[in-house]
Amino acid sequence: MSDRFVTTWRLPAACAVALLAAAGVGLLVGATLPVIAAVAVAETVVLLSLFRHKTRPMLQSPATSHPEHDRLMTRTRRIASRLRDLRSAAGTLPDAVVLLDHGLHVRWFNHAAEDLLGLKRPRDRGRSIAELLRNSELAEWLADGGREPLNDVTAPGHPNRHVTATLLPFGSRQRLLLARDTSHLTRLEQIRRDFVANVSHELRTPLTVIHGYLELLDPEDVPELAPVLDEMRAQSKRMGQIVEDLLTLSRLETQDHVAEEHVQMSPLLASLRKEAEALSQGRHTISLDVATPYDLLGSPKDLHSAFSNLVSNAVRYTPTGGRIAIRWAEFEGGARFSVQDSGFGIPAAHIARLTERFYRVSSSRSRDSGGTGLGLSIVKHVLNLHQARLAIESEPGKGSTFACVFGSERLIDGARVQEAAGLHP
Ligand code: ADP
Numbered sequence: 001m002s003d004r005f006v007t008t009w010r011l012p013a014a015c016a017v018a019l020l021a022a023a024g025v026g027l028l029v030g031a032t033l034p035v036i037a038a039v040a041v042a043e044t045v046v047l048l049s050l051f052r053h054k055t056r057p058m059l060q061s062p063a064t065s066h067p068e069h070d071r072l073m074t075r076t077r078r079i080a081s082r083l084r085d086l087r088s089a090a091g092t093l094p095d096a097v098v099l100l101d102h103g104l105h106v107r108w109f110n111h112a113a114e115d116l117l118g119l120k121r122p123r124d125r126g127r128s129i130a131e132l133l134r135n136s137e138l139a140e141w142l143a144d145g146g147r148e149p150l151n152d153v154t155a156p157g158h159p160n161r162h163v164t165a166t167l168l169p170f171g172s173r174q175r176l177l178l179a180r181d182t183s184h185l186t187r188l189e190q191i192r193r194d195f196v197a198n199v200s201h202e203l204r205t206p207l208t209v210i211h212g213y214l215e216l217l218d219p220e221d222v223p224e225l226a227p228v229l230d231e232m233r234a235q236s237k238r239m240g241q242i243v244e245d246l247l248t249l250s251r252l253e254t255q256d257h258v259a260e261e262h263v264q265m266s267p268l269l270a271s272l273r274k275e276a277e278a279l280s281q282g283r284h285t286i287s288l289d290v291a292t293p294y295d296l297l298g299s300p301k302d303l304h305s306a307f308s309n310l311v312s313n314a315v316r317y318t319p320t321g322g323r324i325a326i327r328w329a330e331f332e333g334g335a336r337f338s339v340q341d342s343g344f345g346i347p348a349a350h351i352a353r354l355t356e357r358f359y360r361v362s363s364s365r366s367r368d369s370g371g372t373g374l375g376l377s378i379v380k381h382v383l384n385l386h387q388a389r390l391a392i393e394s395e396p397g398k399g400s401t402f403a404c405v406f407g408s409e410r411l412i413d414g415a416r417v418q419e420a421a422g423l424h425p
Helices: 005-030 033-060 068-091 113-115 137-143 181-215 224-253 265-280 300-316 363-368 376-387 414-420
Strands: 095-102 107-111 149-157 158-170 174-183 261-263 285-290 294-298 322-330 335-341 389-395 399-407 409-412
Touching: 005 149, 095 113, 107 113, 113 174, 137 149, 137 158, 137 399, 158 224, 158 300, 181 224, 224 376, 261 300, 265 285, 265 294, 265 300, 265 322, 265 376, 294 300, 300 322, 300 335, 376 389
Parallel strands: 285 322
Antiparallel strands: 095 107, 095 174, 149 158, 158 174, 261 294, 294 409, 322 335, 335 399, 389 399
8 A cells, every 4th residue: 555545544534533532522621512623624724724634645746647646636626625614614613713833923814803803814813812812811821721610701802792712621731722703691690680780679678667657556356357467567577588688799790809808707696696595596506616816817707697697507507405606717728617406417418509590409498597598698608709719518307507608809908907907005
């Protein structure tokens, strides 16, 4: 078999293997179809350039009348034409696809990349992507290594559009930059937020009126309706609480940062303990352990609301006679506020979903204890705004621990601040 023959067949075969490998690997790692298609297409683009380079001299060589040579030429042209089709398919993908070499220089990109990322052909081939996307969030993300997908950032080529970007390793130290236009999702999300905020706001006034009139009614005037009146009051209070929680969530969702105030932990923890005792009405043993003098930097109102939600849950989901321990302690690299209870506990399958709105392990238990199903959602949003996280450990029948974990950048040495202000001897 001649060298030419081997070269001619090795490349198309490699293309086919590459396409199958991309699809196989993609499916194994659970990648979405467009990602698999983009990787396959990128591999094809690389192979096509290699294929052209290798076969051009052969196609240009003077023709011979040998029938095997003629057959070979026909097949080679057919494969070249299929690869060109694939390349032009890649060019029309709606997602931006940019092929980068190991130094993050642009090797190839499609039409969507011109539109969404503002790249220009042929000017930008070979140039550094960091330079081309200069001053954009995408450039910062690439400089950080782009390990996690970047959601909802302004498209460098279109200030009114949003993209979600992914950086995939590919071939030998090459990278594939994918950017998908998610403007419609951002718009839908905004419509959803506005709708929830508007509905909650509109419900607030009529509910206040109903609640006010119910308070005015005296059950002694109509003793036979006393239980009905009690139920109406309880339900209108619950509706009022749901509306307030929805408004809190809407506010937290639209914020991208919090007040950077000095939050004194000592009085905050003391008031949380009092709240727990008032809610428990002597049914539980409640303890407070303050193991660190650190205070927090953040929003006093929002942090109080988050911690108070955890304390109230511990009381509501712990049967009479149980224990509740509130703790504030430091660890290397931060501090954690935790509430441990000896209550019902939560089966493992539910834990990942607890911070979703209205997600409840048991709806009846939540309603009976006056829950809105929004408490942990509020906790999650408050913690996100403080770059903190919620850690949940639980065992059914034994109890749960909900902990708010803060990084050291959020800690203030409270004792020192007070000393400096002359509040301590
Ligand atoms: P709810 O108002 O229903 O309590 P949350 O968002 O605060 O809403 O909590 C969501 C669900 O998580 C609750 O309905 C409950 O099933 C579960 N949960 C929360 N805290 C605890 C806890 N300390 N012990 C057991 N289950 C809990």
